[in-house]
Amino acid sequence: MNLDEFFVTGEPLIYAGMVSIVLVTSAMIFLLTYFKKWGWLWREWLTTVDHKKIGVMYILSALAMLFRGGVDALMMRVQLAFPDLNFLNAQHYNEIFTTHGTIMIIFMAMPFLIGLMNIIVPLQIGARDFAFPFVNALSFWSFFFGALLFNISFVIGGSPDAGWTSYTPLAGAAMNPGPGQNFYLLGLQLSGIGTLATGINLMVTILKMRAPGMKLFKMPIFSWSTLVTSFIIIFAFPILTVALALMTIDRIFGSQFFTLTGEGLPMMWANLFWMWGHPEVYIVILPAFGIFSEVIATFAKKRIFGYHAMVWSMILIAGLSFLVWVHHFFTMGAGAFVNSVFSVSTMLIAVPTGVKIFNWLGTLYKSKIQFTTPMMWALAFIPSFVIGGVTGVMLGMAAADYQFHNSYFLIAHFHYVLIAGTVFACFAGLEYWYPKMFGHKLNEKLGKLSFWLFVIGFHVTFLPQYFLGLDGMPRRLFDTAPEWFTLNFISTVGAFGMGAGFALFVFNIYYSYRTSQRETTGDSWDGRTLEWATPTPIPHYNFATLPTIRDIDAFVEMKKRNETTYDESKLKPIHMPNNSGQPFIMMALLFMASFALVFEWITLSVIFLVGVLIMMVIRSFDEDDGHHVEVEEIKETERSLRGL
């Protein structure tokens, strides 16, 4: 193989990408060496099994991916701003919308939410770590290397270009030779291992490790949303795993599952993909609902309205999410009866979602709202998400969908639900829990400025796209026509507003690190749930002792009774897991095996897979039982943190 088949050549933008990758990587290597931080990096981060540090790494990676996906989006908007603008050619445009979609869903939305769950859920339910801390580290590295594999495709081998849905036969070997699609298949497969493992891990943690007295129906809503989400993950992700494996075997080993020849069923891919894909959109929206519930209850200074209705509507949404997948391909031609069934089930989902919207409004009703930045995101979410939801019901009507299908109306709809739902929630959650994670708040003034830039930018970008869709502009079009110019141009202006909002958000992290007042109490927002009962910075064992939980708003009750998570008379040694480098090494080997498989170097791939197997054997006979934190050490830590 020649070098010019290995690296992508001929595109000035991609050359610029290569240069910046080399520059950033060498700068990082230089800084780590200059400040002698390699040991620190390995000991404190790469080998950690602490759920709080893993969560921070998830969120950092997700922010990097949001940047990458955002740059993709801006490039697309530039290309679409003027008709006949030759900023991107057709092939490059195809690659960019594919990577934009895949990265934003798989490598931005999910890891961001999983990062927040990692940090917050054990704290909310009173656990000292995940049920399986080693597996948690393994999950993170599997996501990290999966994302790495997918992202290097644009400089090595060429990006996938068949859309984030990767429909066959277009994505099959016959019509799409080369490594691009393999990057998609194996990148998703690799990170899927981590997602599935996290789902199991979170479920066991929540079911088995709650504080004494915390019955399931006394759990905070965010933990409930996490439990429901892990159910969906456990039952939906195996479908994706199997579908990806089948297509991988199709492309690399020449089987005929989804091909046009040899009795293959190309539409079976769409069917299997959306059987996972629809539950997937609830995997990214339910935790967002949970975050908004926490934020709204805290800043309305009230218990969440209709707690039981909130929980049951989430369970109902989770159940229905497995019964609506066909609405993503009504126009496939399954016939009127099939379409009607799925049209009805789709509209049913609006019922529990509506219940949730009214419960949030009920919480806000007659309360004294405190307008902090996280609350602003939550308040902006409600009307924006309703617009997205209502247009979703329009798309759900099979007959009308024949008109909306594949147009910008659809693009506007799913950006309205995914950005106003998930992305707003990521920002709200990060700003809300930021003082708990890093010991200081984010600057409110800059936060609000970035909020307004982002939210106004968002509406300016996507509201015109509904009308572009109604005007007949199809999605995935690399060159627009003059009659769509005005709305497209407005949309592009809005996109740059969102970009500026995000840049300001990131700058705010740096600015607040330098100037914000440090937290002393651990209870930054007059919180209601158990995570605010811990001191800041959180000791690595989380809770010295656990009080008995009596109420949904556990910490409100504790404050009334003057209880803390430190009762000197009840101290006992705490059993904690040891750090391990095995997850990192195992997943690095699996990454190399996948990379070799992308280029169909079977022997090399098998060699690395044997390495993975050896790592698994080593782990199986590993007798590392962890260590105990002694009472004296706990006393010392807690006394200095609490100023006793």
Add this chain to the structure above:
Amino acid sequence: MSNQTKRIPTHHIIGFVLSILLTILAAWTTIGSDLSTNWIITIIMLLAVIQAGIQLIMFMHIVEPESKNGHVPWNMMFHGFVTASIVVAGSIFVMVYAF
């Protein structure tokens, strides 16, 4: 844990080897054997049932005398069965264009 007496995870190793053997057998039946299509489908269905049994017995604690079967994951098995039914029945419903 310190009170654990068994050092070698016998169950897991036997389960792991058996599940790989069954997978190879299933692959050989479809690729290597000269059986008729009906027989191949029957055999791989049978192998799948055995495979699921091995998973449940060797890994999923369905037989656990120590805890008087207190940890049998009935809930997850039920939901797994429902999801599998939706996948199979749903696919047939959607992919057969007669409706």
